[in-house]
Every structure is written in C-alpha cells, then in structure tokens.
Amino acid sequence: MTLSEIRSFVELRMPKEERDTEGIVAAMEQNGLLEESVESESAWEVPHAVAEFIRHLSSRQRLTSPDRISAILSEIARQTALLHDAFSSMDKDAAIHAWKILQQGLEDARCISKANHEAILQNIMAIKSKSDNRSLRERFLFIQELHSRYLSVLGVIVDVGGEMDQRLTELIGVIKHGAGAMGNEPGVPEMSEKMLFLIKRLREDAWTHYHSAIKEVAPLFKQIRHDHGLASSASRVLELVGKNGAVALKPVVEQVKVSKWYEENLFSNYPLEDYVGGVREYTRRPDLGPLSVGIEESIPVLLDEQALCAEVEELGHIPDFLKWIFERYDGYDEHSLINAFHNSLMKNTYATKVSGDKARVDTARSSFQYNPVTIYEP
Numbered sequence: 001m002t003l004s005e006i007r008s009f010v011e012l013r014m015p016k017e018e019r020d021t022e023g024i025v026a027a028m029e030q031n032g033l034l035e036e037s038v039e040s041e042s043a044w045e046v047p048h049a050v051a052e053f054i055r056h057l058s059s060r061q062r063l064t065s066p067d068r069i070s071a072i073l074s075e076i077a078r079q080t081a082l083l084h085d086a087f088s089s090m091d092k093d094a095a096i097h098a099w100k101i102l103q104q105g106l107e108d109a110r111c112i113s114k115a116n117h118e119a120i121l122q123n124i125m126a127i128k129s130k131s132d133n134r135s136l137r138e139r140f141l142f143i144q145e146l147h148s149r150y151l152s153v154l155g156v157i158v159d160v161g162g163e164m165d166q167r168l169t170e171l172i173g174v175i176k177h178g179a180g181a182m183g184n185e186p187g188v189p190e191m192s193e194k195m196l197f198l199i200k201r202l203r204e205d206a207w208t209h210y211h212s213a214i215k216e217v218a219p220l221f222k223q224i225r226h227d228h229g230l231a232s233s234a235s236r237v238l239e240l241v242g243k244n245g246a247v248a249l250k251p252v253v254e255q256v257k258v259s260k261w262y263e264e265n266l267f268s269n270y271p272l273e274d275y276v277g278g279v280r281e282y283t284r285r286p287d288l289g290p291l292s293v294g295i296e297e298s299i300p301v302l303l304d305e306q307a308l309c310a311e312v313e314e315l316g317h318i319p320d321f322l323k324w325i326f327e328r329y330d331g332y333d334e335h336s337l338i339n340a341f342h343n344s345l346m347k348n349t350y351a352t353k354v355s356g357d358k359a360r361v362d363t364a365r366s367s368f369q370y371n372p373v374t375i376y377e378p
Helices: 003-013 021-030 048-057 066-088 092-128 136-158 163-181 188-255 269-280 305-315 321-328 334-347
Strands: 351-354 359-362 367-370 373-376
Touching (some): 066 092, 092 136, 092 163, 163 188, 305 334, 321 334
Antiparallel strands (some): 351 373
C-alpha cells in the first residue's frame, strides 16, 4: 500500500479533523502493524503474523499442507524416544520437558486439522452458493487439487493404520510404561492421564475432520467434473464450427440421432454468440443439500498393540496367531486387527513358525485365506 492509497482509505473512515495519515502510518509501523515494503520506501506491507491474525478473526482459513502434520508427527516420534529414555533413567525433569513439547505438538496437529476442516467447508459453501466468483474451469481445478493433492495424502496420514495412528500408539505405550515405572513420582500420574486424553482427542478429531471433508468434497468433485467435461466438449465442437463451419457438426450428427433438422431460418451470429457464451459457463444446479459438519459413521475402536504384545508374551504359545487375534478381540475393526497382527510380528522377537497348510477365517465382512503363524516359547 502506498501513502496515497492509505490516505484515501483514511478519508473514508475518519472525520476530517482527525486525519493525520503520516502519523497513523508511523504509529502502525512503530507497533508492528505495518512494515516498509522491500520494493519501495514509500510503500508499506502488512506483516505475515498480523495478516494471519486478521484472517483468523474474519474466519477466512487457508489450507495447510499435509506435510506440516507429517513434520509434527516426526517431532512427536523423536520426543517419544526421549520420553522413553527419561523413564528408563528415572529422570523426572527430562520427562516433564518431553511432555511439554509433546503436548504442544498434539495441540498443533489438532488445530491444523480443525482449521483445514473449516477452510474446506468455507470453500465448498462458496462454490455451492456461487459466491466464489470462479469460472467453471477454476472450480474444477480447485476441487481436483483439493481432492488429489490434499485429501488423498491426508487420508494416508490420519486414517486407521496411518502414520498418525502408528506414532500415537507408540506414544501411548511409552506413557503407560512410564506411569508404571515412575507412578510414585509427584505429578507423573496426572500428566500421564492428561496426555492420554490429548491423544484420544487428537485421534478422534483428525479422523472426524477427514471423513467429514471427504463426504462434502467427493460428490461435489464428481458433479463439477461432469459439468466441466460437458462444457469442454461443447467448447471443442463450437471451436471446430468456428474454424470449419457446419461441416464440423457431421461427426456429431452421425453419433447423436437428430429427430428433426431445419436448414432454413438459422439464427444469426449474435444469438449464436450469446448461446455459446452461455454454454461455456454451463452449470447444473442440483440440490446438494445442507453441509454435513458431522458424520454418521462411528469412529472405529483401535486395538492397543502394547496390551496385545503383553498378552502374547504371557501366553507363550499360540497355535494360530491370526485366528486367535480375531477370536480374542472380536468387535474391533478388521483393518486395526490386521495392522496389529503385522506390527506385533515385525516389532517383536517372537519364536514363530509358518505352517504350509492353508487356513481360513470368516468375518462379517471378509474371508481370509492364509498360512497359519504359530508362536511358541523358544
């Protein structure tokens, strides 16, 4: 913003006797609300932090890349290892330090998920109400990028068995271990319980926000893709008509049965141009219904892999490990059971033997054929 632009804005907002544009700019610059532009000494810019705060107050959220959540989860994994070392050495101060960083990371990830969910709903509401001032192609490109580059990547992170699920499961195991090892230390039980609540809230909110966004974006993506394809096809045909004349419609006539064809009294160029302009912005207007901020599906119950491994070590011998998991933990989500089966074998040094005979387990949703894995005491 230049000084003249700021002066014009001040004239619209303040009485004449109170207008001191130079003083207002100097005061705002002194308090960090404006900063000198890198392009000119007579122009100013709004600092990024101030712009973010104003954007938050006006509820105009911006999408944050899923890579930001992955970076937070990587830091959570690093602090989880440090917390485990602190518990092993009975260092309460180091544990509290790691706890504070983990608590901030969990809250940051949840706030990003919430802000992104609100931003998605705002953009979808603007598209449905046609108040976004985007052309049909711009809407198509925005929804396509939102679906392919954001939601698809985010699903791999926050869905059951994803990176967030793995990191939080590891953190839960370390917290439970620390609560048992340092349970008599003042403040440790309370901090452990608080961390478990934060983990539970992050896991549920991230899952809810992701699936709610999918329910809103998926049907809109299909609808806009259909409209964009129709408009693109009509534009290509009309472009051929403009270059080659009516002969370009011959392939169309051969593919589409025309009940009647009048060669006389064809409309003039001006109505045709108006018609073409309307087709280029052709948009179907289905009743898409209200925004569904919530979801109807219940959040799947996740299996505690640490408790599973402890039970396996206590039993010592299990003839068919996969069948035992499905029978012992009946009612859990199948993806969670398969994920726990795989992780427990990969992360632990059980004595195992794979049978050459095929076995089968039938569930309410699927049938599994496999070679049984036997766990026995070495």
